Amino acid sequence: MSEASGHALPPLDLAxxxxxxxxxxxxxxxxxxxxxxxxxxxxxVREIQPLEGVTRVPNAPPEVLGIMNLRGRILTLFDLATGLxxxxxxxxxxxxxxxxxxDPDLHIALAAQRIAxxxxxxxxxxxxxxxxxxxxxxxxxxxxxxxxxxxxxxxVFARHLPEWGVTIEPPAAG
Numbered sequence: 739m740s741e742a743s744g745h746a747l748p749p750l751d752l753a754x755x756x757x758x759x760x761x762x763x764x765x766x767x768x769x770x771x772x773x774x775x776x777x778x779x780x781x782x783v784r785e786i787q788p789l790e791g792v793t794r795v796p797n798a799p800p801e802v803l804g805i806m807n808l809r810g811r812i813l814t815l816f817d818l819a820t821g822l823x824x825x826x827x828x829x830x831x832x833x834x835x836x837x838x839x840x841d842p843d844l845h846i847a848l849a850a851q852r853i854a855x856x857x858x859x860x861x862x863x864x865x866x867x868x869x870x871x872x873x874x875x876x877x878x879x880x881x882x883x884x885x886x887x888x889x890x891x892x893x894v895f896a897r898h899l900p901e902w903g904v905t906i907e908p909p910a911a912g
Contacts, residue, residue: 761860761861761862762860762861762862763858763859763860763861764779764858764859764860764861764864765779765780765781765856765857765858766778766779766780766856766857766858766859766888767780767783767786767835767853767854767855767856768853768854768855768856768857768881768886769833769835769848769850769851769852769853769854770827770850770851770852770853770854771818771819771827771831771848771849771850771851772818772819772822772824772825772826772827772851773825773827773828773829773851774824774827774887775854775881775884775885775886775887776818776886776887776888776889777857777879777886777887777888777889778835778837778888778889778891780856781838782837782838782839782891783835783836783837783838784836784837784838785836786833786834786835786836786850786853787808787833787834787836787847788832788833788834789806789815789831789832789833789834789849790806791806791807792804792805792806792815793805793806800817800820801816801817801820801821802814802815802816802817803815803816803817803831803849806834808834808836808845811845812845813834813836813845813846813847814845814846814847815834815847815848815849816846816847816848816849816895817831817849818848818849818894821874821894821895822874822894827851829851830851831849831850831851832850832851832852833849833850833851833852833853834847834848834849834850835847835848835849835850835853837891839891839902839904839906841902841904844902844904846895857881859879859881863879863880864876864877864878864879864888865877865878865879867887867888873893874889874890874893874894875887875888875889875890875893876888876889876890876893891906892906
């Protein structure tokens with residue numbers, strides 16, 4: 739129909755077809771912990787929860803901040819600073835990034851000071867992390883003027899995975 743009859747024509751799609759493969763994008767959730775910015779593939783994140791009612795656990799490993807009740811399930815909260823051997827942040831954590839290890843009985847979270855957003859970033863923008871730095875990073879990238887460390891959960895939790903009976907496979911692209 740024409741505009742004269744009161745209906746607008748739909749816009750034309752003038753995109754040219756290309757032989758080039760589409761650029762691979764990675765969906766990452768950005769968060770701040772230990773005053774540093776980190777990212778995780780969204781496939782690893784089950785949910786984000788406010789930090790409320792954390793209970794310290796006597797004789798727990800130093801990287802365990804404590805436990806909290808999440809809808810009747812016990813969630814173990816980990817501190818990235820201790821786990822990665824970096825200085826703690828200047829502000830206390832306010833959120834729990836609840837992780838998804840594809841095991842419904844494993845309830846693990848990372849303490850975060852701030853949750854930013856979910857972003858799609860070109861996979862080519864992730865630079866491999868140097869092995870002499872924080873060994874738990876898959877890579878680093880620059881976003882909005884910040885340096886962001888892309889966490890490798892297999893390395894972050896390397897010493898805990900055998901006791902949990904979990905093998906980490908890279909998450910499906912997402």
